[in-house]
Amino acid sequence: GISRKMSYGFNNPFNGVEGKTPFLIGVSGGTASGKSTVCKRIMEKLGQVDMDHTERQVVCISQDCFYRDLTPAEKLRAEKGQFNFDHPDAFDNDLILSTLQDILAGVKCEVATYDYRTNSLLRDQTTTIYPADVVLFEGILVFYFPKIRDLFHMKLFVDTDSDTRLARRVPRDINERGRDLDYVLNQYMNFVKPAFEEFCLPTKKFADVIIPRGADNTVAIDLIVQHIRDLLIERASSGRFVVEPESPVASHS
Ligand code: ADP
Ligand code: C5P
Ligand code: MG
Numbered sequence: 001g002i003s004r005k006m007s008y009g010f011n012n013p014f015n016g017v018e019g020k021t022p023f024l025i026g027v028s029g030g031t032a033s034g035k036s037t038v039c040k041r042i043m044e045k046l047g048q049v050d051m052d053h054t055e056r057q058v059v060c061i062s063q064d065c066f067y068r069d070l071t072p073a074e075k076l077r078a079e080k081g082q083f084n085f086d087h088p089d090a091f092d093n094d095l096i097l098s099t100l101q102d103i104l105a106g107v108k109c110e111v112a113t114y115d116y117r118t119n120s121l122l123r124d125q126t127t128t129i130y131p132a133d134v135v136l137f138e139g140i141l142v143f144y145f146p147k148i149r150d151l152f153h154m155k156l157f158v159d160t161d162s163d164t165r166l167a168r169r170v171p172r173d174i175n176e177r178g179r180d181l182d183y184v185l186n187q188y189m190n191f192v193k194p195a196f197e198e199f200c201l202p203t204k205k206f207a208d209v210i211i212p213r214g215a216d217n218t219v220a221i222d223l224i225v226q227h228i229r230d231l232l233i234e235r236a237s238s239g240r241f242v243v244e245p246e247s248p249v250a251s252h253s
Helices: 035-046 072-079 093-104 162-176 181-206 218-237
Strands: 023-029 058-062 109-115 120-129 134-138 154-159 209-212
Touching (some): 023 035, 023 093, 023 181, 035 058, 162 181, 209 218
Parallel strands (some): 023 154
16 A cells, blocks of 8 residues: 655655645546546555544545535525536635645645535534545536646546436435435436536546546556556655555455
């Protein structure tokens, strides 16, 4: 795995105030394409998912934790499925930018938890993001704004066909996000599908790697994981990280 043993000097220009500059990976794709699942796989293969947050070398943050607060009128619309959560303006993009800049500067930061059932952030339930070696930032519109897009060292796009995505979104939103079938289908037809075509799909061209079929594509995921390992080893030799290559046993797990 990637070792946490590091020697940082104050003179190292790559280091932020509190430590290291992580390798920042953006992961985009349509709703229910498998972004969250792909990130989980990458994390599992790169390190220890079951680790304590303070020990993590690889962390994953969702763009959903940066939805902006709704006005009372918008809240009512959201409850009826009449709010567009798939539009770039639904997010607090300034907060996304400043958080990613903090992360790149090696500064510890806090990310709130998003509650899909109430369409709101749980500000008292935050996750501390400690400086890590690899940070994955995943969401439907993470490549939309150039200022945010340009921060990523690597851009992945999870490309799963629309029928499959809808077929996965319906049960997920009913079982995990407290919606009913009518709500999910109306929201999909009125907002999710048109916004995907207008805002998300056009950002596919910015991807370095397109992952067809999402988490099913173990070949692509293994290639990406190996590439990340190679990059980290390279950066280690330039004094930014110390990386120990996987042992042959570990790499077959
Ligand atoms: P996203 O984060 O892009 O919206 P998720 O990773 O949450 O997508 O996947 C959407 C839903 O589909 C989830 O319920 C997830 O468990 C399921 N899912 C994801 N990938 C697969 C797959 N390869 N096979 C079957 N179900 C999957
Ligand atoms: O995980 P996924 O990429 O699907 O999450 C983004 C989706 O969550 C968007 O397509 C948006 O429609 C949906 N969403 C929602 N209700 C919210 C916030 C987001 O249905 N309150
Ligand atoms: Mg997701």
